[in-house]
Amino acid sequence: MPTVADTIVEILEDAGVSRVYGIPGDSLNGFTDAIRRSRGGLHWEHVRHEEAAAFAASADAALTGELAVCAGSCGPGNTHLINGLYDANRSRVPVLAIAAQIPGAEIGSGYFQETHPQELFREAAVYTELVSQADQMPRILEIAMRTAVERRGVAVVVVPGEIFLADSAGRRKSAPITFSPRVTRPTDPELQAAADILNSAKKVTILSGAGSEGAHPHLVAIADALKAPIVHAMRGKEFIEYDNPYDVGMTGLLGFSSGYRAMESCDALLMLGTDFPYQQFYPSKAKIIQVDLRGENLGRRVPLDLGLVGSVKDTVEALLPLLADRKDRKHLDASLAHYEKTRKSLDDLAVNDRNRTPIHPQYVARLISELATDDAVFIPDVGSPVVWAARYLRMNGRRRLIGSFTHGSMANALPQAIGAQTAFRDRQVVALAGDGGLAMLLGELLTLRQNTLPVKIVVFNNSSLNFVEVEMKAAGFVNFGTGLENPDFAEVARAIGLHGQRVEKPDDLEGALRAAFAHDGPALVDVVTARQELSIPPAITAKQVSGFTLYALRTIMNGRGDELIDLADTNVFRRLFD
Numbered sequence: 001m002p003t004v005a006d007t008i009v010e011i012l013e014d015a016g017v018s019r020v021y022g023i024p025g026d027s028l029n030g031f032t033d034a035i036r037r038s039r040g041g042l043h044w045e046h047v048r049h050e051e052a053a054a055f056a057a058s059a060d061a062a063l064t065g066e067l068a069v070c071a072g073s074c075g076p077g078n079t080h081l082i083n084g085l086y087d088a089n090r091s092r093v094p095v096l097a098i099a100a101q102i103p104g105a106e107i108g109s110g111y112f113q114e115t116h117p118q119e120l121f122r123e124a125a126v127y128t129e130l131v132s133q134a135d136q137m138p139r140i141l142e143i144a145m146r147t148a149v150e151r152r153g154v155a156v157v158v159v160p161g162e163i164f165l166a167d168s169a170g171r172r173k174s175a176p177i178t179f180s181p182r183v184t185r186p187t188d189p190e191l192q193a194a195a196d197i198l199n200s201a202k203k204v205t206i207l208s209g210a211g212s213e214g215a216h217p218h219l220v221a222i223a224d225a226l227k228a229p230i231v232h233a234m235r236g237k238e239f240i241e242y243d244n245p246y247d248v249g250m251t252g253l254l255g256f257s258s259g260y261r262a263m264e265s266c267d268a269l270l271m272l273g274t275d276f277p278y279q280q281f282y283p284s285k286a287k288i289i290q291v292d293l294r295g296e297n298l299g300r301r302v303p304l305d306l307g308l309v310g311s312v313k314d315t316v317e318a319l320l321p322l323l324a325d326r327k328d329r330k331h332l333d334a335s336l337a338h339y340e341k342t343r344k345s346l347d348d349l350a351v352n353d354r355n356r357t358p359i360h361p362q363y364v365a366r367l368i369s370e371l372a373t374d375d376a377v378f379i380p381d382v383g384s385p386v387v388w389a390a391r392y393l394r395m396n397g398r399r400r401l402i403g404s405f406t407h408g409s410m411a412n413a414l415p416q417a418i419g420a421q422t423a424f425r426d427r428q429v430v431a432l433a434g435d436g437g438l439a440m441l442l443g444e445l446l447t448l449r450q451n452t453l454p455v456k457i458v459v460f461n462n463s464s465l466n467f468v469e470v471e472m473k474a475a476g477f478v479n480f481g482t483g484l485e486n487p488d489f490a491e492v493a494r495a496i497g498l499h500g501q502r503v504e505k506p507d508d509l510e511g512a513l514r515a516a517f518a519h520d521g522p523a524l525v526d527v528v529t530a531r532q533e534l535s536i537p538p539a540i541t542a543k544q545v546s547g548f549t550l551y552a553l554r555t556i557m558n559g560r561g562d563e564l565i566d567l568a569d570t571n572v573f574r575r576l577f578d
Contacts, residue, residue: 004137005034005164007171008098011138013041015145015177017069019060019422020098021045021053025073027100030164032071045422046450047415048443050077054084054097055404055412056419061093062402063377064423066178067149071098074161075113079120084415085154086124087407091235092152092210094179096145097121104132104160117158126153134166145177184293185310185318193306194289195322201268201287203331204228207251208312210235211273211293215313216397219272220244222316225323226270229335231259233276234390238401242394246332248339251281254390256346258339266331273312277301291315346391352506358530359506361385361460365392368430368458371513374398376428377420381413381437383467384533385460389432411440414457418444421453428456428517435461435486442492448522449497456516457524459489462531469531489526499523 002010008031012020018041024032035044047053053070060068070085072078078099088095099117101107107114118128127147129140137159144155185191198204204226212219216239223230223246231251232240241247251259263269263283271290275297282288287305290298291312298307308315350362365388372378375398380389382404393401402420404412413431421429438459448455460466465482472479493500499519501512509527516523 002168002170003030003034003164004134004159004166004168005030006037007138007168008141008164009034009038009042011141011145011174011177012069012096013038014173015067017042017067017096019043019045020069020071021047021056021060021419021422022071023047023050023053023073023077025077025100027074027102027161028071028077028098028164030161031098031100031159034164045418047418047447049415049441050080051083051411052415052418052441052444052447054081054095055087055415056084056422057095057097058084058088058091058093059379059402059416059419060423061088061095062091063400063420067094067096067145068419069096069098071100073100074102075115077113078117079115082121082124083407083409085121085156087404087409087412089124089126089154090406091402091404094148094152095154096148097125097154097156099156099158100164101130101158101160103162107160117156121154121156124154125156126151127155128158129156130158131160131163134163135169137163137168138171142174142177149177149179183311183314185314186291186308190306190308191315191319191322194308194319197287197289197306198226198268198270199324201266202328203266204268204270205262205266205283205286205331205335206230206246206270206272207233207263207274207276208236208240208272209233209274209276210239211291212236212312213239213273215273215311215316216240216243218313218316218320220246222270222320222323225320225326227326227329227332228266228270229262229332229339231255231262233274234386235405236274237390238395238399242397246336248335249342250390252276252278254387255281256342256391258335258342261338262335265335272316275300350392352509355505355507357505358462358528359503359509361388361462361529361533362392363506364458364460364509364527364529365389365432367510367513368432369393371510371517372399372430373428373517376400376430377402377417377424378430378432379403379413379416379420380432381434381460382408382410383434383437383465384462384470385413385432385434385437387467388460410434411437413437414441414444414455417455417457418447418451418453421455422451425453429454430517431455431457433457433459434466435459435463435484435489436465438489439484439486445493445496445498445522445524452521454519454521454523456519457493457522458513458516459524459526460529461486461489461526462529462533464531466531466533489524493522493524493526500526502526502528504528 057068057070148155350366417431490500490502
């Protein structure tokens with residue numbers, strides 16, 4: 001007779017799930033053994049840390065758009081999942097986590113490894129439930145899967161180990177649990193109200209984000225109708241900036257001045273599929289319309305003149321016929337000119353710099369973009385690699401750019417690359433790793449070797465928590481606790497069995513990247529980059545200027561004036577005297 005675990009495996013396979021990421025454990029044995037005994041449609045993807053399992057599932061779901069699964073044994077086995085599950089939930093990707101539990105009769109007794117996962121994971125999930133008796137299954141599982149798929153988030157099912165092994169009560173097979181397409185747009189009166197605001201405005205700017213996925217032609221069409229520049233948020237970069245004559249770049253802490261200027265100078269802002277969080281970058285006087293598939297997001301960041309619930313694609317399709325034929329391009333042309341100037345100034349920083357050291361990280365990111373395949377998946381670590389990815393990686397409609405852009409966790413690049421490469425074995429996956437992020441989950445290099453995953457890792461090795469140091473400078477703090485004593489990561493990679501090469505001079509970088517990208521297997525390039533490279537936000541506040549002044553004074557007073565010399569040499573003198 002089939003067990004509950006057998007039924008779980010069957011339902012997952014029917015839903016098209018083919019991978020489960022995790023680490024085995026005694027309370028999880030019934031489930032992993034059911035995978036072993038299955039007809040082969042579901043595979044166990046072994047990692048070295050459960051946090052990596054959850055991050056891998058998050059990346060898998062982000063790229064495929066389908067339900068991904070991770071699992072952990074009781075107690076620490078599943079509590080390790082928490083950070084990756086937070087990331088998946090905040091990135092709005094469908095992930096099912098199977099959290100094994102101690103024996104049901106022992107719950108509440110302080111038993112060995114006892115936790116209460118259904119409570120622990122509640123904030124990191126759209127659904128959590130404990131299965132306390134076998135006949136709750138598979139109903140609870142199906143509810144969890146459907147909730148994860150429809151609400152685009154994490155569902156956690158907590159199962160005591162003995163229930164996996166119990167006889168399955170069976171149930172009439174349900175239709176496979178997959179996302180159901182639908183049309184979602186505002187009512188006609190709401191659309192007309194939006195058209196009235198946009199038609200009466202003289203200067204319209206569009207701010208768009210990840211909600212524009214699948215709506216690229218619609219976005220370009222409405223920009224053309226409104227003669228509006230398009231500013232994108234970080235998560236929207238991969239869907240918006242390519243083949244787009246209206247793109248003027250990003251805004252926000254990672255963006256550049258052209259995006260900020262296009263928003264600040266408009267008198268109407270149309271927000272399409274974005275929950276851009278930084279209030280200080282919104283226009284101070286414009287009327288604002290927000291379109292989002294999730295009504296609860298409306299007005300969360302800035303007061304609105306009109307909030308509309310709908311998908312970007314369906315809403316724009318219905319709105320376009322209501323818009324007047326606009327002829328005035330002054331705002332658009334001024335924004336495009338500013339973007340061209342800003343883009344050139346950024347590209348001027350991404351150079352070899354006559355083989356001088358240390359290497360500018362901008363140059364590393366630019367070469368990665370130029371040498372990667374046309375359908376590469378890029379995954380930057382949180383911190384300065386995200387800045388360089390945002391500014392220098394070129395999208396084309398086939399490339400993907402994913403990361404921990406909302407949860408903002410360190411150490412996301414390598415484990416997410418594991419999920420990406422597992423889901424797409426024949427696609428190039430490039431992790432732009434920070435030295436701090438790589439070190440945090442360094443053991444996952446072993447996963448690449450064991451699972452034969454040909455991930456390419458480029459390490460931005462500046463011997464520091466670099467972005468934290470920039471934040472400290474901006475706030476007026478002397479850098480403290482941010483220095484890293486790193487090994488030669490290339491030697492570490494070679495010891496594990498990966499291709500590894502260290503680069504200290506700009507002239508050697510292109511060859512090293514070409515060799516790594518061409519290598520038939522996992523490869524790591526350890527690039528020594530400038531520690532003092534500044535990533536300046538597009539709008540410098542008086543408080544930040546004051547902070548840098550305080551940083552300089554305090555640094556000198558602490559006898560560390562050499563830091564200021566390095567800072568000036570990296571960001572001013574080397575460019576001033578070229």
